[in-house]
Every structure is written in C-alpha cells, then in structure tokens.
Amino acid sequence: MATAIKYTRPTKGLGLSNVLFWATVFSWPISLIFVLMAGDDVNLKYSQRIFYYHLPANIMCFLSFMIYFIGGIAYWRTRNRKWDIVMVAGLELGVFWAVIGIITGAIWARYAWGAFWTWDPRLTTVSIMMVVYISGVMLRSSVEDPTRKAALTAAFGIIGFVNVPLVYFSTRWFPKGEHPIIFGGDSGTPVGLEGFMFLTLGVCFVAVGLLFGWMLLARIRLGQMHEELQSRRMALEGMENE
C-alpha cells in the first residue's frame, strides 16, 4: 500500500497511474466487444449482459472496503496520516462501486423478478452495509479535528467491515433468497457460467479492475494534495505569527 502511495505522484513518463489509465482505455472497448459477442442466456435473454459489469462492480466494492479496513488497522497501529488517505480512498470508492452495483442490480431485477427491489437477503444486507458506510462518510465530514477525524474513520472502517462478508455469504447462508449465486453455486461447477460467458466475465473483471486501480491511485493522489495544502496552510500561519 505504501508503494501504491509512492507511485501516485504525478509522472509524465511510464508511471503506474499512466500505465493503468492507458490499459483501462484499451481494455474497456475490448470488454464491450466480448459482451456483444457473448450469447444470450436461455431465461434471462439479453438482460444477462448486465451481470458482466454488475458482478465486477460489486467485487470492487468489497475490495475497496477491504482496503478501508486494512487502512483502518494500519492507522490504529501507526497513527500515520498516510493511512488516513488510504482509508478515505477505500471508503469513497467502496460507496461509489456499491451504488453502481445496487442500481445495475435493481435494473436487472426489474426484468428478472418484475420489481426493482425486494427484501431478498443479499439486497437487505447490501442496504445495511450502505447505511453503515454512508453514515461513516457523514460522521467524518462532521468532525473538524484531523486526528479525531482519522481515528473515527479508522474505527468505522474496522467495525463496518463486519458487514462485508455478511453481504457476500448472505446468498449461501440464506438460500431461500432470489439472488443467483455465481461462484460455487448449485450448478456443480466453481462458476455458474460456461465457456465464452465465463471468458467474457473474466475480460470484464480485468477492465473494471484496471479502472478501479487507476481510480484508487487518483483518489490517493487527491488525498495527498489535500494533505499538502493543509501542511502549507499551517506553515504559512506559523510564518505570519513569527
């Protein structure tokens, strides 16, 4: 993670951020071609194509909250401000991908289940997770002192992460729900997709993953700039007082 912070500094050459940006630019059209070429599902017909981005978006959401969780633990251990930057990046991106996952899921549900929303175990646990993390964002913005703000964010990240495995395993622990299980379901195969569909999902995972990596670095860079602004302001105030 510390390496990631180092690599977010603006570079004009072949920096990690630039590599991720160009890889994203190339991979997204490729993923769209794969999605167009993938066959229709027998029951879900064309709507099945929503899954190719819905699923990676949700996995990126889990990954973001995991980054937030790791940043929270690291902050509690070290009290280093750089972990606060990582935490905020994880929190913001987690909420962002969760919103995409929820909206695309609702659109798909309208076709598959006939309703945008049902109180299915997966959807219920996701909404609880969102309430927890959005209240984390609100709580953070209500505190002025940077040290207190970071400590509160870290505590929220550690406690709030309890929800994440609950969301992931909700379809397995409460099998009466309507949400399909893609990984390790009842189909007897590790993934409930076959052949080209599975390959398409993999390509979409790569495209979304690259975008996620680039966004994470951009958000960390934003946090670093904010930190620099604060320290310059304090230094200037010190100079004015002398």
Next chain:
Amino acid sequence: MANLAAILAQTVTPPPSQEQVSSGLIYVIAAYAVIWLFIAGYLYTIQRRQAQLKRDIDLLREEEERQKQAFYRSGQ
C-alpha cells in the same frame, strides 16, 4: 406554437418496442448508461477537485515565497 410542439415531439425518443422490452435489451442499455454516467461523473469530480487543490497549493506556494522574500528584505 403548434409547429414547435410538433417538431419537439419528433425529437423525443420513441418508447421501446415490445420486443426490446421482452428481450431485456432496454434494461441492458439503461444499466450500461448508469455505469458510464457514474464513472464519467466520478472521474470529473476527482479531476475538478484535483485542479482546485492544485490552484490552492500554487497560491499558497506563491504566498510563501512572498513572505520569505519580505523576511529576507527586512533582515537586510
């Protein structure tokens, strides 16, 4: 006015056909539009916030330089 209304009516996107709805195509278009709009919106806000911070940092840097020069001048 009636002519304008007629022209505007022609520019309105027609509702999806029954076939588009039954195949799920319209839902795919809606979901992908949401994905693209959200990503574009988020990237725009990140870029805007970075540009704002850069401007503020540059202003503070200039102010710092001014204060340093004033300090050296007063010392001389």
